[in-house]
Amino acid sequence: MTSHQVVPIKVYVAVWAALSILTMTTWQVALIDLGPFNIIAAITIAVVKMLLVVTIFMHVRQADSLTRLYVGAGFLWLVILLGILLCDYLSRSWIPGGQFWPSGPAMIVGG
Amino acid sequence: MSTAIETPRSTETLNYLNTKYGWKSWLFTTDHKRIAILYLISISFFFLLGGIFAMLVRLELATPAGDLFNSDTYNKLFTMHGIVMIFFFLIPSIPATLGNFLIPMMIGAKDLAFPRINLLSWYIYIVAGLIAVGTMAYGGVDTGWTFYPPFSSTYSRTYVVAAAIAVFVSGFSSILTGLNFIVTIHKMRAPGMTFDRLPLFVWAHYATSLIQLLGTPVVAITIALLGLERIFHVGIFDPAIGGDPILFQHLFWFYSHPAVYIMILPGMGVINEIVACFSRKRPFGYPFIAGSSIGIAVLGFLVWGHHMFVTGQSMYASLVFSLLSMAVAVPSAIKVFNWTATMYKGSIRFETPMLYAFGFIGLFTIGGLTGLFLATLATNVHLTDTYFVVAHFHYVMVGGMVLGYLGGLHFWWPKITGRMYPEFWGKLSALIVFVGFNFTFFPQFLAGYAGMPRRYHAYAPEYQVFNVMSTAGASVLGIGFTLPLIYLIWSLFYGPKAPANPWGAKGLEWETSSPPPTYNFDTPPVMNEEAYNYSGDDTGVHVG
Ligand SMILES: [Cu+2]
Numbered sequence: 001m002t003s004h005q006v007v008p009i010k011v012y013v014a015v016w017a018a019l020s021i022l023t024m025t026t027w028q029v030a031l032i033d034l035g036p037f038n039i040i041a042a043i044t045i046a047v048v049k050m051l052l053v054v055t056i057f058m059h060v061r062q063a064d065s066l067t068r069l070y071v072g073a074g075f076l077w078l079v080i081l082l083g084i085l086l087c088d089y090l091s092r093s094w095i096p097g098g099q100f101w102p103s104g105p106a107m108i109v110g111g
Numbered sequence: 112m113s114t115a116i117e118t119p120r121s122t123e124t125l126n127y128l129n130t131k132y133g134w135k136s137w138l139f140t141t142d143h144k145r146i147a148i149l150y151l152i153s154i155s156f157f158f159l160l161g162g163i164f165a166m167l168v169r170l171e172l173a174t175p176a177g178d179l180f181n182s183d184t185y186n187k188l189f190t191m192h193g194i195v196m197i198f199f200f201l202i203p204s205i206p207a208t209l210g211n212f213l214i215p216m217m218i219g220a221k222d223l224a225f226p227r228i229n230l231l232s233w234y235i236y237i238v239a240g241l242i243a244v245g246t247m248a249y250g251g252v253d254t255g256w257t258f259y260p261p262f263s264s265t266y267s268r269t270y271v272v273a274a275a276i277a278v279f280v281s282g283f284s285s286i287l288t289g290l291n292f293i294v295t296i297h298k299m300r301a302p303g304m305t306f307d308r309l310p311l312f313v314w315a316h317y318a319t320s321l322i323q324l325l326g327t328p329v330v331a332i333t334i335a336l337l338g339l340e341r342i343f344h345v346g347i348f349d350p351a352i353g354g355d356p357i358l359f360q361h362l363f364w365f366y367s368h369p370a371v372y373i374m375i376l377p378g379m380g381v382i383n384e385i386v387a388c389f390s391r392k393r394p395f396g397y398p399f400i401a402g403s404s405i406g407i408a409v410l411g412f413l414v415w416g417h418h419m420f421v422t423g424q425s426m427y428a429s430l431v432f433s434l435l436s437m438a439v440a441v442p443s444a445i446k447v448f449n450w451t452a453t454m455y456k457g458s459i460r461f462e463t464p465m466l467y468a469f470g471f472i473g474l475f476t477i478g479g480l481t482g483l484f485l486a487t488l489a490t491n492v493h494l495t496d497t498y499f500v501v502a503h504f505h506y507v508m509v510g511g512m513v514l515g516y517l518g519g520l521h522f523w524w525p526k527i528t529g530r531m532y533p534e535f536w537g538k539l540s541a542l543i544v545f546v547g548f549n550f551t552f553f554p555q556f557l558a559g560y561a562g563m564p565r566r567y568h569a570y571a572p573e574y575q576v577f578n579v580m581s582t583a584g585a586s587v588l589g590i591g592f593t594l595p596l597i598y599l600i601w602s603l604f605y606g607p608k609a610p611a612n613p614w615g616a617k618g619l620e621w622e623t624s625s626p627p628p629t630y631n632f633d634t635p636p637v638m639n640e641e642a643y644n645y646s647g648d649d650t651g652v653h654v655g
Contacts, residue, residue, distance in 0.1 A: 066297060070324075077325045080412055081365050084428070088361065088416070092425040 006062060015056050022049050126529065126626040141226035142629055144527075147212035149233050150203060155596070157199040157240065164192035166589060169551075169582040177569035185568035186253035187269065193256030194274060198281050199240055201512055202370065205377035206323075207236070207288055209519045210316045212527060214292060216620035217310045219301025219638060221630040224294040232287035239281035246273040255566065257367070260348035260359050264340040272341055275334045282327045285373075289323030292316050301619070303638035310618055310642060311387075311400050315380025318404035322369045322376075322411065330366035333359065357422050364415035372411045375475070375507060376404055378515025379446055382468050385522055386450050388616040389465040390457025393643040396449045403442035410439040420491045429488060436486035443479050447472060462614075463537030467518025470545045474510025478503055481556065496566070498577075499559025505552045514544070517595060524599065525609030529626040532602040536594060544591035550584025617643050 022045050029041050055061045060071050127144045137145055167188050171179045180188065211229065215222050223229050246252060252274040254263040263271050296309070296317050309317075337359065339345045346352035348359040387394045394400055416424055416432030450472055459465070481503040484490050494500060524532050558577035563570055570578070612621040623632050 070293075073321075073325065077412065081329065081362075084413070084416070085358075085361055087431070088357075088425045088428040090425075091427040092423075094425070094427065 007056065007059070011056060015052050018052060019049055124624065125628060126624065127629045128529070128626050130629050139230075141222070141230055143211050143215050143223045143226065143229055144627065144629075144631075146229050146233055147208050148527075150207040150211060150236070153233075153237065153240065154200050154203055154208065157195050158592075160244075161192050161195035161200055162589065162592065164188050164195065166585060168192060169585040171568055172570070172578045173582045175570050175572045175575050175578075180568060182568050183253060186255075186566070187251040189566060190253050190255050191247050191251050194243065194252070194278065196508075197256055197370070197374070198278050199236075199243060201374040201508060202281075202285055203236060203288070204374075204512065204516050205381060205519060206292070206316060206319055206373075207232075207284075209381065209516075209523060210292065210312075210319075210377060211288070213523065213620055214295060214313055214316060215299065216623065216627065216631050217313050217618055218296065218299060218304050219619045219632065219636040220295065220299035221632070223291045224299055225291050228287050229291055232284040232291070235287070236281060236284035239277050239279075239284065242273060242280060243277035246270045246277060249273075257363060258334070258337060258359075259363075260337060260340065260354070260356050261351065264337055265349050265351070272338055275338055279331050279334045279338075282331045285323045286327045289320035289327075292320040293324065296320075301636050301638055304619075305638075307398070308638055308642045309401070311383035311394060311397070311404075312377075312380035314401040315376045315383070315404045318408035319373050319376045319380075321405075321408045322373050326366040326369045326373075326412070329362060330370075333362040333366070336362075357419065357424055360419050360422060361415070364418045365412070368415040368418065369408070369411040371507065372407050374512050375515075376407060378471065378475075378512040378519075379404070381515045381519035381522070382450060382471050384616070384618070385464045385468040385518055386453050387643050387645065388522075388614050389460045389462060389468070390454045391645045392453055392457040393641075393645055394449060395452035395455075396445075397642070399445050400449050403445040406442040407439065410435070410442065414439050414486075417486050417491070420488060421495045433486055433488050433491075437483060440479060440483055440486075443475075447476055447479075461538075463532075463534060463541055464518045464522035464614075466538060466541040466545075467514045467521065470541065470548075471511055471514045471518065474506050474514065474545075474548065478506030478508075478510055481506065494559060496564055497559035498555040498563045498565055501565050502552045502555035502559060505555070509552070510548055514548075517541070517544070520595075520599075522614070523620075524602070525613045526620060526625050526627070528603055528606075529609050530602045530606035531609050531613065532606060533598050536598040540591050540594035540598075543587060543594065547584050547587030547589070547591045551581050551588050552584070554578070554580040554584070617645060 026042060026045050029045070030038070034041060054071065060068060063071075127142055137149065140146060140149075167180070168185070171177070171185055171188075177185065211223070249270060252267070252269045252271055254267050254269070254271055254274075258271070258275065258278075296313060300309075336345075336347050340347050340349060340352075340354065344352060346354045348354040348356050350356060383394055383400060414432055414436040416428055417436045420429050420433075450468075481499070485494055485500065485503060521532060521537055524530070554577035558574050558581075559565075561574065561577075563574045563577070609625045611624050613625075614621075619632075619636050619638065620627075622636060
């Protein structure tokens with residue numbers, strides 16, 4: 001595709017190098033225990049890598065606004081999926097245990 | 112009559128059917144109209160296959176005892192009925208046949224944006240279909256079409272992975288069709304074909320394509336994870352190895368609830384066209400019908416948890432899902448009200464497509480409203496996994512989509528084939544379908560409300576009266592579906608030649624010959640009036 005060759009090869013090489021370094025970073029960071037920041041560090045690195053791939057390898061940076069809208073919609077839908085999923089997972093344990101069901105869920109099963 | 116058939120081919124005007132002959136000209140075609148025919152033949156095969164499974168299920172349920180099949184065979188039968196009908200008939204039904212054929216013509220283009228991808232999507236569909244048929248021939252699968260773990264990932268001894276691969280592969284066919292439609296609708300419109308002049312059929316398919324594009328990858332990933340767990344015992348869904356079975360249901364229904372709209376929105380698109388044409392009126396509230404399609408597509412992604420009210424999902428999440436499920440009924444209701452308002456004071460003609468449209472509106476309304484019963488938390492607890500759900504679902508899918516599909520097939524049959532179907536037989540079978548359908552599925556509401564659970568091959572004797580009615584109705588419905596198969600094929604050879612616009616309908620697809628030439632229009636069309644300009648059309652208004 002001739003229209004896509006606006007990105008010079010060295011940019012691709014630089015992105016590839018960056019992706020490789022970030023992969024190594026993920027690995028090295030995983031060896032250090034950061035407590036709750038383990039997951040945050042891993043996801044941050046993954047998001048940076050993903051953005052590099054999407055904007056440069058997949059040419060979204062040069063794309064027209066309609067294409068960008070669709071790419072954005074894809075991420076918005078991922079946010080919807082994960083966001084509502086978390087609503088379930090975070091609130092699943094909010095059972096008003098002691099007050100309403102003194103002997104816990106087992107009592108419900110037993111009728 | 113017979114002399115007309117003997118007419119040598121050379122004297123006929125050149126159209127997409129007679130430009131080339133031979134199997135190669137079909138299997139390697141990139142003409143969207145020929146690909147639509149390929150799809151039409153393939154989905155008809157799968158409709159027949161799924162229908163046979165349905166008839167076997169109904170036969171077993173004619174008596175309370177599990178006397179015809181053992182429970183394992185019965186589980187396979189309803190599972191394969193579901194998989195075939197949903198993934199291989201309903202999802203591609205209208206989009207891949209009527210949508211494929213009509214969208215380029217309706218917007219004044221000579222083909223879809225990516226003709227070869229269009230052909231590729233059919234081949235992917237066929238590969239998936241062959242895997243599915245092969246799976247069934249080897250003994251099938253018994254998980255239900257929903258593939259719930261841990262049964263599917265750990266305990267089922269049937270061909271779960273093979274069936275899952277079939278569904279996985281068919282998803283790509285669906286994604287490619289949606290992608291093709293979106294790009295086509297954005298980039299290939301004829302001069303003057305602005306978005307506010309698009310036929311509502313096209314709007315409905317745009318919304319459908321959005322769902323196919325944004326939802327289908329999720330079910331593909333979900334099924335891949337299921338395969339990983341079943342083959343390599345990676346703990347994702349099975350609690351015994353550290354997974355969460357509710358996670359599967361979340362991911363599955365994130366696609367599969369919107370998939371219900373993939374299956375109904377194109378049907379709604381067909382009904383828009385039929386109601387406007389046979390009432391000789393511009394659709395009432397065009398922008399609202401168009402907007403409600405998009406509204407359904409977007410809101411439809413926020414309601415999936417209504418399938419999980421009794422699974423152990425957070426009750427707070429259930430509250431929100433219940434509320435949102437009520438909200439998604441609003442755009443559906445807008446459509447129903449606007450169809451009736453379109454008919455109000457119209458000059459209505461009762462031809463076959465319109466009979467199907469009437470059936471659609473009534474049955475979809477029942478299907479939609481019983482959906483609200485199920486979206487209500489307290490009644491849902493009582494009705495979950497009963498025949499009430501089965502009846503609700505079939506009112507939407509058969510009463511809605513299949514009737515929409517048949518209505519659309521009759522409406523555009525003259526355009527697609529260049530032949531008229533016999534009107535008497537058309538009307539008769541529309542009537543038989545309507546009666547047979549209600550006899551099949553209305554008793555299931557009653558049985559379900561009385562507590563009959565779904566997915567069992569034997570049941571308590573007090574439910575037998577409902578089941579006998581349902582089985583008898585299914586036989587009538589079977590006749591209603593067989594008749595069109597016979598007379599439509601008959602019409603290919605003996606039907607009278609169709610004029611370019613037999614219904615006096617508006618829309619660019621009616622301005623070219625029947626059947627259309629390979630590139631759809633002899634001269635590139637220009638849209639120089641509002642959509643559905645029935646009031647300004649003197650030739651059309653007085654036709655009926
Ligand atoms: Cu749903």
